[in-house]
Amino acid sequence: MAITVYNTLSGKKEPFEPLRPGHVGIYLCGPTVYKPSHIGHAVGPIIFDTIKRYLTFRGYKVTWVVNVTDVDDKLIDEAARQGTTTVELGRRVLADYLAAMKKLNIGYPGDDHAPGDLRTAGGGIDHMPKASEHIGDICRIIQTLIDRKHAYVLGGDVYFDVTSDPDYGKLSHRSIEDQEGQRELKSGDKRHPGDFALWKAAKPDEPDEVKYDSPWGKGRPGWHIECSAMSARLLGETFDIHGGGMDLVFPHHENEIAQSESATGRVFAKYWLHHGLTRFNTKKVSKSDTSPEALAAMKRMTLHNLLAELTPEHVRFFVLSTHYRRPIDFSDDNLEATKKGLERFYTLFERVQRETGRSVYEAVDRAGPLGGSGSSGDAGSEHHARFVEAMDDDFNTAGAIAALHDAVSPINALMDRGGAAPDDVLTLAGGLMQRGRLLGLFLIPPTAAPAASDEKLGEVMQVLLEVRQRLRKKKDFETGDFIRDALTRIGITLKDRSDGTDWKME
RNA sequence: GGCGGCGUACCCAAGUGGACCAAGGGGACGGAUUGCAAAUCCGUUAUUCGUCGGUUCGAAUCCGACCGCCGCCUCCA
Known part of the structure; x- marks a missing residue:
């Protein structure tokens, strides 16, 4: 039985074979911290936390990196608008983001979970590098690209020369020529309109904190290059999985590949996993849409507000009830339906406790994570097999949840009949809970009213x-x-x- | 205009050549249980997968055309 993953690069499902047997490196593009994070920013972490939990269960040692882009034009503009510094703004937005991660039981460096905390065990972010703290690495890559004639200096700017990369466009499946069609691209002084900035010269009106020293004068990195630098630093020049939202395929990820592979001459990432975008009543949730409806939706979709309105587990369950590559549509009807589906499990666990006199949570806590040495439950059951089969198939969490649901009725029926041995009931319910925990569900009893x-x-x-x-x-x-x-x-x-x-x- | 994705029951959603005359959840309806409810159990709810053609012994799954929806198309944003 092998895990298969859909790779955007090939457009196909492929067998998953890590570069180093038993080890997996994952890089997920994280937030640019200039505005409060919304549900779309949580989808990636929820999915990849789940992927990591599952890969850990399957015996892999996973290192997961999520970057924080804290040097960016939008950050400078927003800080100016608010009359604050980019550092303060970034710190505040990041704190808000991390608070949401914590509620969602997604571990991160510096959180206050004890090692091995059941809530985050098997998942969790290992590194959260900031662009502002890797300027040296960034400059080194840019210099290499210049030395190898993949980049050129123009004034205080440095641009990547897309025509120097014969593979350019391989991820998004579009050629440089394709882009010269309909839309008029302004090239300015660039050699090619598709060339993108690796380094941007500082402008006089910009705050001092974003003016970094470089061989090309004061300035700051362009968007894209920080990911190439930080992934190489933490995962190596070649790593297994690179993830992000579909909207990052082009230009962000395309440009990351171009930079990294031109600089190192090696494959950048082996598998590219892109998740669908979140919609609200069929429209993409976007920070740049300023229509009144969009603004109202955005306010509600903000992680801070959403996690006040819904339980974190409900949010996670909702996100996972659709396969990660498809768009998720937030709407009241959809939320209500998944909420009821989730409650079915809670009702079962409560009933099992009432009838057996033992808490399923405590029983499973003692058994430890599934796949560990002390694993109990119905690991040999048909439900377990279906769950694993679904997850092996490109992390099909929707199918896995269906397998979870399938286990509920038989347990209730067993109790309805009466006279079932408490141990049998607990074994079945425990197995169900353990599988749920691989998805980051049922980690703690639902908050008491x-x-x-x-x-x-x-x-x-x-x-x-x-x-x-x-x-x-x-x-x-x-x-x-x-x-x-x-x-x-x-x-x-x-x-x-x-x-x-x-x-x-x- | 280019590139990519999607269209499965009342709603959400899995399945991407034969084990599918299509999982699972929500809803609705019928039955059991209950004083009545709630919860639970049993059953019903797509001979059909946007439309039309084609390939094949065989298609929701592959190919073509069309219709509809969505995303992306690079400094400046």
């Missing part, structure tokens, strides 16, 4: 339920139902069971 921790409310509910119970004994169902309906309206649902009544608050 805010009121469940409020002692007074709990006591009041006890009284209310007792009153209702007495009414029902006297067959006064009308009043009993009135209490239930009234509570439902304020977001508290009751569930009558033969041995008592459960209540739950939204």
Whole structure:
């Protein structure tokens, strides 16, 4: 059984064979920290965290890098608009991004999870390099490109010469000639309109903190080059997987390939994995769309607001319920449907705990991550096989979630029949949970309802339920139902069971 | 205009040549259970995969044309 991945470079699914057996290097293009991150910025991390968890389960040692672009024109403009520095702005936006990563159980360097924390085990970002801290590496690559006649200096700028790279366009499958058609490209003084900046000379009105020294004078790196420099530094000149959103295929990734391969003469990345873009009611979520609807949608889609509105697990489940290469459409209807799907699992885990007297979470915590030495559960089951088969096939999380759902009914049916051995129920539910955890789900029990921790409310509910119970004994169902309906309206649902009544608050 | 992706039931969504007269979730409907609900279980809900042609013993899956939707097309943004 082998893992296959869809490679944008070839346009096909290919068997996944890392360069170094047992080791995988992954580079994911991260955020440019100039505006609050939105859901689109979380999709890559969620998917690649899941990929890493799965590859770890399959026995690979994975090193995952996510870069932070903190030197950029947009950053300079936005900082000026806000009357602050690029450093302060970048720091603030990055903190907001990391807070979201933390909520989503995506580990990162410097987070406060203990080593081996179950929430992030198997996944997590290993390095988050910043462009501003790799100027030296960047300059060295540029110099190499100049020496090898792949780049030229123009004033204080340095440009990459696309005609010097015979492969240019191989990722996005477009030739240099293709781009000379319809659209009029202004070339300025560049030799070719397709040539792109490796280094930009500082302009007088720009803040001092973005004026870096270089052999070509003060300035700053162009977009693209930081990824070539930082990936080489942390993963080597050739590494396994390079990922990012579909919108980065051209020009960003195309240019990264051109620079890196022209500088090193070696293959840059073996597999290119691009995830679909996030839409809101069928439109791409984009920071540059300034229509009123888009701005309103953006406000809601901002990670800060979205994670206040939805549970992080719901966001993750929602993202993973579509194959990563396809676009994800955020809409209230779609969110509602996945929320109900997710609740099916919670309901099951609660029921198992009630009927066996043991928490599935605790049982699985003790067993450790699936694939580890202490693995328990139904690892040999048909459901497990289907799960693995789906994930092996280009990380088909949608198919894997279907396999998760398939395991729910049989467990409920087993308990419905009565008389099942608690160990059997726990084994099945534990196996289901362990697979879910490979997707970063079911890591911790869903947050208790805010009121469940409020002692007074709990006591009041006890009284209310007792009153209702007495009414029902006297067959006064009308009043009993009135209490239930009234509570439902304020977001508290009751569930009558033969041995008592459960209540739950939204 | 070029390049790329997509179009599967009421909605979301997997499947990309035979194990598919098409997973899974949501919804709806019927049954079991329940005082009634909730939850749960059982069942029904696409002989068909945008349209039309073609290749093939065989196609949702390959090819062509067309229709529709989306993304990208480079400093400046």
